[in-house]
Amino acid sequence: MTAIELTDRQIKIVEIVKERGPITGEQIGEILNLTRATLRPDLAILTMSGILEARPRVGYYYNGQSGNTLVARAIGKIRVKDVKSLPVVVREATTVYDAIVTLFTEDVGTLIIVDNEGGLIGVVSRKDLLKIAIGGNDAQKIPISMVMTRMPNIVTVTPEDTIYQAAKRLIVHEIDTLPVVRTFALPNGHERQEVVGRITKTTITKLLVELGEGHN
Amino acid sequence: MTAIELTDRQIKIVEIVKERGPITGEQIGEILNLTRATLRPDLAILTMSGILEARPRVGYYYNGQSGNTLVARAIGKIRVKDVKSLPVVVREATTVYDAIVTLFTEDVGTLIIVDNEGGLIGVVSRKDLLKIAIGGNDAQKIPISMVMTRMPNIVTVTPEDTIYQAAKRLIVHEIDTLPVVRTFALPNGHERQEVVGRITKTTITKLLVELGEGHN
Structure with a gap:
């Protein structure tokens, strides 16, 4: 049960970050043989959904939550x-x-x-x-x-x-x-x-x- | 009540697509004076959240739904x-x-x-x-x-x-x-x-x- 169906590439990114994070976008790109620009939409989705966190000058790291964070956030905002x-x-x-x-x-x-x-x-x-x-x-x-x-x-x-x-x-x-x-x-x-x-x-x-x- | 808090730029993109869609990423970029690469994460988020739809060789168009589509999709997938x-x-x-x-x-x-x-x-x-x-x-x-x-x-x-x-x-x-x-x-x-x-x-x-x- 996840809010977003991740693509194979996104799942791969999560695995890389889980294992090696904090890691920069460039470093992830090197591992996957892809440019940072190509990865940008994936990284945006993974951070917006709360699966990954991004810190300036540090890189991406896994925050241990499931892909349901967007749903959780929506529910958590209703009073x-x-x-x-x-x-x-x-x-x-x-x-x-x-x-x-x-x-x-x-x-x-x-x-x-x-x-x-x-x-x-x-x-x-x-x-x-x-x-x-x-x-x-x-x-x-x-x-x-x-x-x-x-x-x-x-x-x-x-x-x-x-x-x-x-x-x-x-x-x-x-x-x-x-x-x-x-x-x-x-x-x-x-x-x-x-x-x-x-x-x-x-x-x-x-x-x-x-x-x-x-x-x- | 939206699942995602859109950035100002994302809101601007939605407005452009609402008004002129179907419209290509390049055309949106021209209006905003930004490259397509810069817009890619925004467009990815807007299509993944279901706010915009993308059709190959046609472009982006507004699908008239709210930003809750991700939440709706999550709920619609549970049996x-x-x-x-x-x-x-x-x-x-x-x-x-x-x-x-x-x-x-x-x-x-x-x-x-x-x-x-x-x-x-x-x-x-x-x-x-x-x-x-x-x-x-x-x-x-x-x-x-x-x-x-x-x-x-x-x-x-x-x-x-x-x-x-x-x-x-x-x-x-x-x-x-x-x-x-x-x-x-x-x-x-x-x-x-x-x-x-x-x-x-x-x-x-x-x-x-x-x-x-x-x-x-």
Whole structure:
């Protein structure tokens, strides 16, 4: 899986640089019996893709990364604020039953529970709700605050985080949704986390479709 | 959002080609007062990234796509068979209750229902099960076959489909899981779809993390 299909000559150059780097373009040319001008496009591609690094007056050296650096760079440049969706929130007094209804009407996998100022206090997933529903409890009587995950156990992202960081958190913590929060310091020394969006696996899947557009 | 940050000179070349293409490298060089050799790395990058196309004896022309083509190409090359997970399957006689238990023990969002030969006959999502659980039904008595989505309403992919096609189907059909199937013609003229894997939004999110590795 590489972003660029390297030509045989480019692969040869990478091998030479791996073995002998740092090495100048002229020296690579000598080994391959080619002029520096002929090699210039290859070297440009290999450095732009991040496979090789070039240092003035030193030469080319192998930077140990794969050919995916261009793709990685593209993904690393997309920020949470560029792709986040609106958060679907309920208040903590909401019953489990009403939360489930909201989950269906809004068609989301996870609800975010906020206080009266829009501050984050909890999250509840489809899985949490299914567990309650199947447990024979009266969903109409249990408030969502009894079953939600609370701070500090909620994994969040900020609008400035990259989509790579967000995707990684979804995978590492095995969750479906990340509340996007902005943190404010309160006069009493505490912090308030205002919920300004959500990132879900659907967000990530949509992004991959967008990145893949134009190819198929 | 571009995969490559173009230099000023590269942007100028794109503008020239947009306006006057098809145009040869020599002609571009004349306009910019640069030799063709000097331009070669720029032209190589612009064609490799898919921004410009080059045709022998015709010249360069603008192909109307964004600088994301390298990323699109990388995504378009990954096949379902390269990233699919094992399917989590149950038989159609399974009760809704047992299906929910399987969903929790296997920690998946969707169950695939198969016949005795491993042929696809249905899918059931966490959402479908939550609807039954909250509806006050006796989950221990209802077989999963009564609540599952059946063929021909199941959206599938084949091992040879690209991950771009899979992601697009997840988004377009608003589903969380795609069974990966191999189709066999039966002697009676029907087809059997053997379930060989699954693609979920988790698969896609993991892939994005993998593609983004090395940047952060």
